[in-house]
Amino acid sequence: MESQGSGLPEYLDVLWRRKWSIILPTILGISLALVLSERQEPSYVSTSEVLVLPVRDPSSLAPAPILIENELRIADSFAVRELAQDRLAIEGEAAPTSVDNPPETQTLVFSSASSDPRFAQATADAYTDAYLEFRTRTQLENVDAAANALEEVIAHLNAEIADARVKLQDASGTEAADLQFKVSTLTTQVSEHQARLDDLELLRTAEVGEILAPASLPDSPSSPNQVKAVVLGGAVGFLVGLGLAFLRERLDPRVRGRDDLEEAADAPLLATVPWVRRPVRVGVSGGLDSDPRVAEAFRALRARILFAASQRPLHSLLITSPTQGEGKTTTAASLAVAMAEAGKRVVLVDADLHNRGLGAYFPGQDAIGFTDVLMEPGLLNDAITPTSVEHVSMVSSSSGALPVGGFSASAVHEIVKRLEAVADLVILDSTPVLSLSDALELAPTMEGVLMVVDVGTASWGEIEESARQLRSVAAPMVGVVATKVVPGRFHGYHHARYEDYERLSPRPSSLPDSNGETEHEPVTPREAGGPRRTGSASD
Numbered sequence: 001m002e003s004q005g006s007g008l009p010e011y012l013d014v015l016w017r018r019k020w021s022i023i024l025p026t027i028l029g030i031s032l033a034l035v036l037s038e039r040q041e042p043s044y045v046s047t048s049e050v051l052v053l054p055v056r057d058p059s060s061l062a063p064a065p066i067l068i069e070n071e072l073r074i075a076d077s078f079a080v081r082e083l084a085q086d087r088l089a090i091e092g093e094a095a096p097t098s099v100d101n102p103p104e105t106q107t108l109v110f111s112s113a114s115s116d117p118r119f120a121q122a123t124a125d126a127y128t129d130a131y132l133e134f135r136t137r138t139q140l141e142n143v144d145a146a147a148n149a150l151e152e153v154i155a156h157l158n159a160e161i162a163d164a165r166v167k168l169q170d171a172s173g174t175e176a177a178d179l180q181f182k183v184s185t186l187t188t189q190v191s192e193h194q195a196r197l198d199d200l201e202l203l204r205t206a207e208v209g210e211i212l213a214p215a216s217l218p219d220s221p222s223s224p225n226q227v228k229a230v231v232l233g234g235a236v237g238f239l240v241g242l243g244l245a246f247l248r249e250r251l252d253p254r255v256r257g258r259d260d261l262e263e264a265a266d267a268p269l270l271a272t273v274p275w276v277r278r279p280v281r282v283g284v285s286g287g288l289d290s291d292p293r294v295a296e297a298f299r300a301l302r303a304r305i306l307f308a309a310s311q312r313p314l315h316s317l318l319i320t321s322p323t324q325g326e327g328k329t330t331t332a333a334s335l336a337v338a339m340a341e342a343g344k345r346v347v348l349v350d351a352d353l354h355n356r357g358l359g360a361y362f363p364g365q366d367a368i369g370f371t372d373v374l375m376e377p378g379l380l381n382d383a384i385t386p387t388s389v390e391h392v393s394m395v396s397s398s399s400g401a402l403p404v405g406g407f408s409a410s411a412v413h414e415i416v417k418r419l420e421a422v423a424d425l426v427i428l429d430s431t432p433v434l435s436l437s438d439a440l441e442l443a444p445t446m447e448g449v450l451m452v453v454d455v456g457t458a459s460w461g462e463i464e465e466s467a468r469q470l471r472s473v474a475a476p477m478v479g480v481v482a483t484k485v486v487p488g489r490f491h492g493y494h495h496a497r498y499e500d501y502e503r504l505s506p507r508p509s510s511l512p513d514s515n516g517e518t519e520h521e522p523v524t525p526r527e528a529g530g531p532r533r534t535g536s537a538s539d
Contacts, residue, residue: 017256017489018245022238029237030230037224044117045222046124048215050108050131055139055206058146061199068101068108075099075108075131083130088122097127107212117218124215135208143203150197154190161186255453255460257490261482264463265451266471270479271301273327275456275486294334301331301481302338305425308448308478316416316426317478318351318446320439322466323432326454327483329357332429339425340391347384347423350397351430351442358429362387362394369398374411380418393423413445433466443475452481455490 015022052071057064074080076099084097097112108131112123161183168179255261258269276291308314319335321328329352336346350358351370368383373395383395419426428446431438443449449470453463470477482490 013257014245014249015242018248021245021248022241025241025244026234026237029233029235029240031233033229033233034226037226037229040224041115042221043113043115043223044120044218044220045111045113046117046120046215046218047109047111047213048124048128048211049213050110050128051210051212052106052108053207053209055208056203058139058142058200058203061196066106068106071108072099072101074134075110075127077134080127080130080134083133084123084126087126087129097123099127110215112215113222121215121217128211128215132209132211139206139208140204143200147197147200150193150200154193154197157186157190157193161190254458255455255463260460261453261455261463261480264460265453265467265477265480267451267467267477268479269482270304270450271297271481272485272490273297273331273481273483275484295338298331298334298338299341301335302342304479305335305339305448305450306342309425312447314448314478315420315424316428316446317448317450318428318430318439318442318475319450319452320430320443320466320470321432321452321454322434322458322462324355324435326432326452326458327481328432328452329355329361329429331450331452331481331483332427333358333361336392336425336427337389340389344391344424345422346392347419347426348387348392348394349419349426349428350395351428351438353397353438354431354436356397358394359396362389362392369396370415371398373415374408377411377415380415384419384422395419409441409445412442416445433469434462440469440473440475443470444473447476448478449475450478450481452483454484455482456484456486 052066052068054063054066056062097110100109100111101107102109110124110127110131112120112127114120114123164179164183164186168176168183171179249256255264262269274291274293274297276294305314305317317335319328319332332348336348339346348358348362349370350356352358353371368379370383373380373383380395383398384393385396386393416426416428428442430442433439433451451463451466451470467477
């Protein structure tokens with residue numbers, strides 16, 4: 001089941017209706033985060049920062065570029081970890097340590113975490129020193145290798161110089177000149193190599209890095225971070241609740257707004273009757289008192305019924321519902337009173353022979369009723385009795401036996417036509433569509449059918465099936481009335497404040513409550529005013 005509309009207002013409406021499906025998981029997520037953070041062992045983090053300095057390449061004495069990715073791998077290498085453990089004089093793993101390089105810098109940041117703040121500080125310092133030691137050691141090893149190579153070259157050149165000088169003692173002429181030139185050349189090469197060797201000695205004392213910030217002693221734990229835990233737990237709970245809210249909305253079979261109801265019933269929504277707590281009772285003026293919001297809803301229904309009657313014949317109206325307890329009897333009584341307020345003559349017929357609910361609103365009716373008239377049509381005039389509401393008469397259901405084999409469509413049609421002769425509108429309160437077949441038998445004999453739906457309990461499938469069954473007997477559907485509507489839970493329904501209704505409608509309403517068929521025990525009524533009608537309901 002999906003609503004016809006889809007957009008931000010519909011999504012916000014879902015979030016509001018399912019707010020507890022979101023709030024409760026969010027609260028649970030926050031609570032779990034707090035509990036887990038309380039049970040978590042505190043962790044202290046100490047950091048140190050090292051500036052990586054460039055050094056000369058021992059083989060060429062040219063400045064070597066700094067490859068920070070290589071330095072990160074070196075700092076996180078097994079060799080550095082071993083040096084750090086040696087400095088800490090511990091066996092096994094030291095405190096967890098990570099190395100990072102801040103963007104666009106040539107620095108390394110060592111971070112160490114431990115439940116002991118002093119150990120975290122010592123570990124960060126140990127890793128910093130171990131990295132510098134490893135880099136220094138590597139540099140010295142490279143210098144030693146280059147120096148050894150130069151010393152071998154110098155030794156070889158000196159040996160050649162010595163050999164040439166020995167030969168020079170016995171040489172003369174051109175040979176002596178050639179040997180003298182060789183000695184001079186070799187001596188120059190030795191000097192150059194010796195100069196490079198001296199430069200290499202300077203690299204032994206060159207700094208490979210500078211400690212910008214030594215590890216500090218943390219004064220507060222970095223975790224658990226309760227603020228972060230609460231935010232994270234709340235966010236996870238909110239997302240879970242959000243998914244749960246939309247899942248429940250997807251699986252909820254009830255209608256949630258005007259579009260849903262009109263699509264399921266395939267009929268226009270004529271009135272939305274709010275849910276109220278005020279009980280039904282008979283007022284001292286003879287009318288049924290109720291909440292003014294309910295009164296205004298039925299006056300709106302009256303206006304739409306009268307408009308429909310101006311477009312096509314509508315002298316008889318059958319009121320039904322998908323199931324029992326959705327407010328059809330209350331709607332029948334309230335609509336009758338609303339019509340009477342407009343000066344219309346109304347005859348109410350209690351055609352729900354299995355429930356006989358209208359007697360709770362208009363008690364004290366005669367024993368002769370609808371079942372008696374069905375068996376003996378001549379009793380119709382005696383069955384029409386006035387009520388305590390002016391212009392409203394009633395044909396009760398009586399307490400006789402139910403018709404064998406159901407209703408006779410022709411007999412009901414004849415009775416309704418005779419009633420239309422003495423009234424502006426004949427209203428039949430019938431049975432629910434899905435419970436009994438009475439409504440389906442009566443519907444084709446009427447000029448209009450009104451379906452009442454409790455939007456708080458009726459499912460999409462029940463409404464759709466009821467409408468389908470009514471269409472199958474060519475029932476003249478007029479529209480749908482939504483009852484027990486709770487503001488904020490039925491999309492498309494808005495209401496003014498109670499005080500606004502009192503100001504707009506200061507007179508006491510004569511409409512019954514909409515909270516059920518016979519939910520409240522009525523107050524004992526006064527005698528119905530006016531003479532009993534014995535007028536001629538002509539054929």
